[in-house]
Amino acid sequence: MRPGLQLPPQPRQTQTPWTGHARPGPPRGRQGTWGGPAFPWEDTTLVHATILGTRTLHWPDEAACADSAGRLARQPTLHDAFIALHGPLGAGKTTFVRHLLRALGVAGRIKSPSYAVLEPHQAGELAVSHFDFYRFADPQEWADAGFRDIFAAPGLKLVEWPEKAAGMLPVADLDLHLAPAADESRQVRADANTETGLRLLEAWPG
Ligand SMILES: Nc1ncnc2c1ncn2[C@@H]1O[C@H](COP(=O)(O)OP(=O)(O)OP(=O)(O)O)[C@@H](O)[C@H]1O
Numbered sequence: 001m002r003p004g005l006q007l008p009p010q011p012r013q014t015q016t017p018w019t020g021h022a023r024p025g026p027p028r029g030r031q032g033t034w035g036g037p038a039f040p041w042e043d044t045t046l047v048h049a050t051i052l053g054t055r056t057l058h059w060p061d062e063a064a065c066a067d068s069a070g071r072l073a074r075q076p077t078l079h080d081a082f083i084a085l086h087g088p089l090g091a092g093k094t095t096f097v098r099h100l101l102r103a104l105g106v107a108g109r110i111k112s113p114s115y116a117v118l119e120p121h122q123a124g125e126l127a128v129s130h131f132d133f134y135r136f137a138d139p140q141e142w143a144d145a146g147f148r149d150i151f152a153a154p155g156l157k158l159v160e161w162p163e164k165a166a167g168m169l170p171v172a173d174l175d176l177h178l179a180p181a182a183d184e185s186r187q188v189r190a191d192a193n194t195e196t197g198l199r200l201l202e203a204w205p206g
């Protein structure tokens with residue numbers, strides 16, 4: 001195991017269930033400055049996720065975010081993983097995904113899925129599905145849109161605002177909780193909820 005990776009004491013502990021109360025934020029499309037607590041992930045967890053391992057990362061600036069994404073892209077386990085990205089508007093979820101996709105070899109313009117909900121990408125043999133569920137009014141929309149098939153198929157799934165599809169999504173292999181500061185730095189907590197997530201977390205230096 002790599003230094004810095006913390007394992008919870010046995011028996012495994014369960015996260016606080018998602019309460020369904022979205023934290024108010026600035027209007028969509030504007031860069032928000034997070035005004036909540038230093039560790040806002042406490043109330044953005046999903047139902048019944050069990051943390052097998054956790055690590056806290058620090059990105060002083062976007063270049064560090066890009067480097068971290070590049071190191072994640074080199075992990076073979078990534079090729080069939082579901083990564084959920086949490087954090088307020090403007091936290092850097094799409095930015096991290098863009099850097100990850102670039103590092104995986106995706107060329108051309110990488111659109112945010114803010115409006116289309118899903119932006120599919122092909123990185124060589126790897127199918128990548130990038131979702132943003134912010135606009136969902138009801139988690140049932142996830143099932144109605146037929147996204148269950150995508151999650152059942154091989155490929156990398158990256159999800160922003162998974163809370164908006166709470167109760168419908170499978171447990172994420174890795175939960176990344178991004179907490180922006182007043183400057184360009186980001187504190188990131190990476191929680192592994194599955195064996196796949198744990199393998200990723202152990203191999204990813206962050
Ligand atoms: N360390 C950093 N890591 C990531 N992004 C950063 C960092 N520092 C500054 N930024 C900037 O913060 C902004 C993050 O915007 P982004 O669209 O990625 O947020 P988001 O979390 O996807 O928001 P939304 O919830 O609206 O989808 C970008 O303009 C990015 O350039």
Ligand SMILES: [Mg+2]
Nearest residue numbers: 093094112160
């Ligand atoms: Mg986004």
